Structure formats: structure tokens, C-alpha cells
Amino acid sequence: MTRLDSVIRRLTAxxxxxxxxxxxVSAQGLVLELGLGNGRxxxxxxxxxxxxxxxxxxxxxxxxxxxxxxxxxxIVGDIFETLPLFTERFGVGSAALIHSDIGTGDEEANRVLAxxxxxxxxxxxxxxxxxxxxxxxxxxxxxxxxxxxxxxxGRYFVYRR
Amino acid sequence: MTRLDSVIRRLTAxxxxxxxxxxxVSAQGLVLELGLGNGRxxxxxxxxxxxxxxxxxxxxxxxxxxxxxxxxxxIVGDIFETLPLFTERFGVGSAALIHSDIGTGDEEANRVLAxxxxxxxxxxxxxxxxxxxxxxxxxxxxxxxxxxxxxxxGRYFVYRR
Ligand SMILES: C[S@@+](CC[C@H](N)C(=O)[O-])C[C@H]1O[C@@H](n2cnc3c(N)ncnc32)[C@H](O)[C@@H]1O
Ligand code: NI
Ligand code: NI
Numbered sequence: 001m002t003r004l005d006s007v008i009r010r011l012t013a014x015x016x017x018x019x020x021x022x023x024x025v026s027a028q029g030l031v032l033e034l035g036l037g038n039g040r041x042x043x044x045x046x047x048x049x050x051x052x053x054x055x056x057x058x059x060x061x062x063x064x065x066x067x068x069x070x071x072x073x074x075i076v077g078d079i080f081e082t083l084p085l086f087t088e089r090f091g092v093g094s095a096a097l098i099h100s101d102i103g104t105g106d107e108e109a110n111r112v113l114a115x116x117x118x119x120x121x122x123x124x125x126x127x128x129x130x131x132x133x134x135x136x137x138x139x140x141x142x143x144x145x146x147x148x149x150x151x152x153x154g155r156y157f158v159y160r161r
Numbered sequence: 162m163t164r165l166d167s168v169i170r171r172l173t174a175x176x177x178x179x180x181x182x183x184x185x186v187s188a189q190g191l192v193l194e195l196g197l198g199n200g201r202x203x204x205x206x207x208x209x210x211x212x213x214x215x216x217x218x219x220x221x222x223x224x225x226x227x228x229x230x231x232x233x234x235x236i237v238g239d240i241f242e243t244l245p246l247f248t249e250r251f252g253v254g255s256a257a258l259i260h261s262d263i264g265t266g267d268e269e270a271n272r273v274l275a276x277x278x279x280x281x282x283x284x285x286x287x288x289x290x291x292x293x294x295x296x297x298x299x300x301x302x303x304x305x306x307x308x309x310x311x312x313x314x315g316r317y318f319v320y321r322r
Contacts, residue, residue: 002201002204002205002208003199003200003201003204003205003225003227003228004172004175004176004179004201004202004204004205005176005205007172007201008169008172008173008176011165011168011169011172012169014165015165015166015169018165038164039164040163040164040165040168041165043163043164043165044163044164044165044166047163064164066164067164
């Protein structure tokens with residue numbers, strides 16, 4: 001498997017899972033995108049979920065100009081500062097879907113990030129709400145339903161509260 | 162078509178075409194990769210063409226450490242300086258396959274680049290040699306055989322001398 005093969009596999013799994021989540025997400029509740037990056041997955045989410053409120057969290061926005069969220073929907077700052085404020089503002093259990101893709105190439109840092117982020121995300125999730133992520137999270141109140149999505153094991157992770 | 166869809170489509174066309182070229186390339190002659198980038202297509206080429214001499218041209222190497230060419234096979238510098246020297250060293254008509262993926266997001270700059278590069282590449286190509294590129298080149302001595310590769314029209318370009 002070359003690096004070209006593996007990026008295609010990763011992006012395809014990501015797309016398949018976003019498509020799956022767009023079909024499965026409940027009709028009520030906010031959608032959160034953690035990490036705007038160049039805006040690809042945000043672009044995909046907003047196309048699949050027209051009319052839904054999608055909030056995007058990003059420390060240093062640098063996306064393609066076409067992929068910047070509308071006024072008020074881009075929350076700029078370190079997620080460990082902005083997410084608790086967001087929860088205060090919209091309330092515990094306000095999110096129907098959270099997509100997290102904020103990792104880097106550093107596996108150890110990614111693990112620590114997921115550990116720290118897990119309780120913050122769990123608090124925001126409504127009953128039946130879903131977290132989809134490119135790595136495992138530690139979410140005692142959720143069920144790992146990755147195997148029900150059709151995406152190959154270990155490639156992407158899905159949890160439902 | 163979202164930006165996520167379109168990157169998947171672009172990378173898949175690139176992979177399909179590199180696989181095609183690896184099957185079609187003649188047994189003799191050098192392989193040239195123009196632009197190392199993060200090293201993905203180089204990694205793919207060397208996997209599909211074991212034992213072949215692959216020279217990589219890159220202005221500012223910044224690839225993944227696993228994807229750096231061996232000593233002597235990475236030609237660092239502006240391609241408009243390094244390519245003529247390379248032709249002097251290995252001779253006119255020494256290349257069996259050239260893969261070019263050195264564009265940026267600036268379409269006008271890409272067009273100018275392809276125009277300037279065309280005669281340099283043509284000189285290097287052996288009879289029957291192939292150029293595959295993410296944009297059109299202007300190569301009077303070559304035939305555009307893109308439509309014979311199975312890749313969707315306009316997505317990738319293939320020329321045979
Ligand atoms: C892998 S990229 C996201 C790519 C995106 N999903 C796409 O398709 O383009 C990760 C992003 O998360 C952001 N990020 C990482 N850690 C962060 C943090 N603690 N707070 C806010 N943003 C963060 C980075 O700046 C980066 O833009
Ligand atoms: Ni654009
Ligand atoms: Ni590595």
C-alpha cells in the first residue's frame with residue numbers, strides 16, 4: 001500500500017462516513033465540525049446537510065475562500081477554550097452530530113488530544129447524537145457503532161449516545 | 162460535487178494513470194518525477210516500477226522522511242535550471258516516462274509553466290516515451306493519447322512521442 005493508496009483510502013472512508021452520518025443524523029440539534037483545515041469536510045457536510053446549523057471550530061483559519069462558514073458559525077480559538085464557552089451558550093446536549101478531524105501526524109499527541117476532548121464532547125451530545133472521528137475517543141455514555149456503518153474497521157470511528 | 166469529492170476524484174485519476182503508465186512504459190530509459198511534494202506519487206511510482214532509475218526534481222524538498230529518493234536521485238533546484246543540466250548529463254532522448262505534477266492553485270501561472278516546460282520535456286523523451294501530467298502540455302512531436310488510458314477526459318493528460 002503506497003502513500004497515494006492510503007490517502008485515497010482515508011479520504012474515501014471519510015466521505016463514506018459523512019454520507020452515512022448525513023442519512024442517520026436526527027432532525028433536531030446542532031452540527032459541529034472540529035478543525036476546518038482546508039475546508040473539504042466542512043464543504044461536504046454543508047452540501048449533505050442543507051439548512052442545518054453547522055458550527056466550525058478552528059484555531060487558525062486557513063481554508064479555501066469558498067469554504068469559510070458564514071458569519072457567526074466559525075468559532076476561532078483553541079478548542080479547549082472555545083468548546084466550554086459554546087456549551088455554556090447552547091447548553092448541554094445541544095449537538096446532534098460532531099465530526100472531529102483535528103489530529104496531526106503525531107500519534108501520541110493525537111491520543112492525548114482525544115482523551116482531553118472526550119468529556120467535552122460527551123457533554124455536548126444529545127441522546128441519540130453521534131460523534132464521528134478519525135481516531136478512537138473515550139466516551140463511557142456512548143456506544144461504538146463503527147461496525148454498523150460499513151466502513152472498514154479501524155479507519156474511522158463512530159459513537160452514538 | 163464537493164471539494165472532498167473532487168480531491169478523491171483527482172487522486173484516484175492520478176493513481177489509475179500511474180498504474181497504467183507502469184504497465185505501458187518501455188523497459189529501457191529513465192523515469193522522471195517532476196515535483197516531489199509530500200512524496201505520494203513518488204512513493205507510488207517506485208512501488209510500481211521496482212528496479213527502475215527514478216530521478217526526482219524538487220525546488221524545496223519537504224516530503225515525508227520515508228519518501229525521500231536515494232542519494233543522487235533527488236535533483237534539488239529550480240527545474241528550469243536543473244532540467245537542462247540533466248539533459249546534458251544523460252543526453253537527449255534518455256527518458257522513458259516523465260510524470261509532471263508541479264502546478265499550484267494559480268491556473269494562469271500553471272499555463273505559463275507548462276508552455277515553458279514543454280520543449281525541455283520533449284527533448285528528454287525517447288521515441289515511444291511518455292509524459293503524464295495534470296495539465297495539458299504543448300508537444301508537437303508527441304501524440305495526445307489521454308483517451309486511450311481509460312481516465313475521464315480532461316482529468317489527466319498523457320502524451321507519447
Ligand atoms: C486535519 S485538519 C482538518 C481537515 C479538514 N477536516 C478538511 O477536510 O480539510 C486539522 C485542523 O484542526 C485544527 N486544530 C488542531 N488542534 C486544534 C485545537 N486545539 N483547537 C482548534 N483547532 C485545532 C488545525 O488548525 C487544522 O486546521
Ligand atoms: Ni476556488
Ligand atoms: Ni511515517
